[in-house]
Amino acid sequence: MGTGELSRLTGVSVRAPRYYEEKGLIRPVRPGNGYRDSCEGADEVVRQIRGLIDCGLPTRIIRGILPYLDGPADPLPPVPCAQMPAQVAAEREQLDRRIHCLVRNRNALDDCLKAVRGAAGNRA
Numbered sequence: 001m002g003t004g005e006l007s008r009l010t011g012v013s014v015r016a017p018r019y020y021e022e023k024g025l026i027r028p029v030r031p032g033n034g035y036r037d038s039c040e041g042a043d044e045v046v047r048q049i050r051g052l053i054d055c056g057l058p059t060r061i062i063r064g065i066l067p068y069l070d071g072p073a074d075p076l077p078p079v080p081c082a083q084m085p086a087q088v089a090a091e092r093e094q095l096d097r098r099i100h101c102l103v104r105n106r107n108a109l110d111d112c113l114k115a116v117r118g119a120a121g122n123r124a
Contacts, residue, residue, distance in 0.1 A: 001038050003028075009043040012050055023059040025049050025066060055098065061091055 007014045017038070020026045026045060028038045048069050052062045064084060 001042065003038075006038050006042055006046060010046045010050065012046060016050070017046060020046065020049055020059075024063050025059060055095055057091055057095075061087060064088065 001009070003014055003017050006012075006017050010016075017026065017028070021028060026038070026042060026049070028042070045066075049062060049066075052065075053059070057065075061084075065088065
């Protein structure tokens, strides 16, 4: 599938897959015509990348964890630098804080909906 199709399927801009390729996150093939052609499953990878970026992870960390998204890869990629484990741990802690905040916010919305629906039901 071409970049336009990949963009349409995933909801990212047409520029996003090119950027992901530039950062080494995806590797589309280029047949004889020179156009990018993504393999089957590329849409799911792009969605995962977009989700990680939306969570605030930098592309350098995403590149290191992509092989682990569907379980440990074989062979496992080498750790590119000594700081990577600490950086990944810090990103994980930040995600945990965001998840906690999101859960609190979702629970507050649920409580608000219950109250609003309860008040609406009492008026009837």
